[in-house]
Amino acid sequence: MEKEQLAVGDSTRLEIILDTKRFRSRVEKRPRISTNEGPPDKTVRIIATVMPRPDSTYPVIITPYKLDLSQFGEKVRDRVEFDITNVSDEPLSVELMSLKDEYFSVDLPDEIAPGETASAELILTDYGTKISFEKSFTFQLSDNAGSRFTVPVKRTMRTPGVQAGPAKGYGQGGN
Amino acid sequence: MRRLISTLLPMLIVVFFAGSLMAAPRLSIPEETFNFGFVPQHSKIAHEFWLHSVGDDTLRILRVKPG
Numbered sequence: 001m002e003k004e005q006l007a008v009g010d011s012t013r014l015e016i017i018l019d020t021k022r023f024r025s026r027v028e029k030r031p032r033i034s035t036n037e038g039p040p041d042k043t044v045r046i047i048a049t050v051m052p053r054p055d056s057t058y059p060v061i062i063t064p065y066k067l068d069l070s071q072f073g074e075k076v077r078d079r080v081e082f083d084i085t086n087v088s089d090e091p092l093s094v095e096l097m098s099l100k101d102e103y104f105s106v107d108l109p110d111e112i113a114p115g116e117t118a119s120a121e122l123i124l125t126d127y128g129t130k131i132s133f134e135k136s137f138t139f140q141l142s143d144n145a146g147s148r149f150t151v152p153v154k155r156t157m158r159t160p161g162v163q164a165g166p167a168k169g170y171g172q173g174g175n
Numbered sequence: 176m177r178r179l180i181s182t183l184l185p186m187l188i189v190v191f192f193a194g195s196l197m198a199a200p201r202l203s204i205p206e207e208t209f210n211f212g213f214v215p216q217h218s219k220i221a222h223e224f225w226l227h228s229v230g231d232d233t234l235r236i237l238r239v240k241p242g
Contacts, residue, residue, distance in 0.1 A: 001236065001239070003236075004235065004236045005233060005234070005235050005236070006226070006227075006228035006233065006234040006235075006236070007228065007233055008228055008229075008230065008231055008232065008233065008234075009228060009229075010227075010228050010234075011225055011226060011227045011228070012225075012226050012236075013223040013224065013225055013226070014223065014224045014225075014226055014239065015221055015222070015223045016209075016221065016222055016223075016224065017219055017220070017221045018211070018214075018219070018220050018221070019218075019219050020214055020215065020216050020217065020218050020219070020220065021216070021217050021218075023216070024216065028242075029241070029242035030242035031239055031240060031241055031242045032239070032240045032242065033202065033204075033226070033236060033238075033239050034236075034237040034238050034239075034240070035200065035202050035234055035235060035236050035237055036200050036233075036234065036235040036237065037199065037200045037201055037202055037230070037234065041240075042202055042204060043207070043242070044204060044207055044208070044209070044224045045207060045208040045209070045242075046208075046209050046210075046211065046222060046242075047208070047209070047210045047211065048210075048211040048212070048213075048214045048220070049211075049212060049213050049214065050214055050215075050216050051213050051214065051215055051216060052216045054213070054214075054215035054216070057213050065215050066215055066218055098209065098222050098223075100221065100223070134219040134221075135220075135221050136211075136214075136218075136219070136220035136221055136222075138211055138212065138222070140212070147212060147213070148210055148211065148212020148213065149212050149213050149214075150211040150212055150213070150214045150220050152214070152215060152218035152219060152220055154218075154219075
């Protein structure tokens with residue numbers, strides 16, 4: 001959380017992170033927020049449907065279903081393409097619902113015809129290229145169910161270090 | 176005039192202190208629910224909720240307990 005004390009009229013953002021490792025199928029969590037307003041605590045609610053087989057979803061399949069922009073060298077990895085395949089028999093429009101815009105932007109197709117695959121792209125912001133993070137973005141489709149998909153985005157940075165010298169105790173040679 | 180002041184002054188004092196005592200923080204969360212939809216297993220996902228201070232005193236967020 002950016003701020004723990006809010007003046008009258010002020011605002012802040014509360015980030016809720018869900019680790020899906022332990023879950024299968026539907027998950028619902030209600031984190032509680034205690035304030036000096038007193039009881040009862042306020043709650044926010046998050047809902048997710050965890051897919052053990054994310055490569056066979058409906059009505060779209062996202063490839064790859066997780067985006068990794070990790071960087072281990074000097075060459076900056078600031079974008080990644082991914083595909084969205086419409087496996088239903090109706091055209092689907094795509095609307096972005098949530099993303100961490102300090103870290104990246106996402107260019108999604110407006111509509112995907114039935115059976116077609118559309119390309120999409122995630123581009124890191126200048127700030128996003130400088131740090132390691134694990135975030136996600138969520139989009140919604142125009143099918144009757146209003147299906148939503150959340151794509152995890154991970155970036156690990158290892159700054160190129162000086163080449164390691166010989167380990168302590170190993171001979172330096174030369175004598 | 177004196178009678179008017181002696182009547183109005185206590186009323187004004189009561190109104191002033193009542194206002195101070197009534198000042199209270201209030202939290203407003205416009206979007207209380209977020210649906211991630213389908214998510215892959217073994218991953219970390221995140222969403223930000225906006226919290227607004229809409230009372231008439233400073234709002235302090237004491238803690239957030241995982242659900």
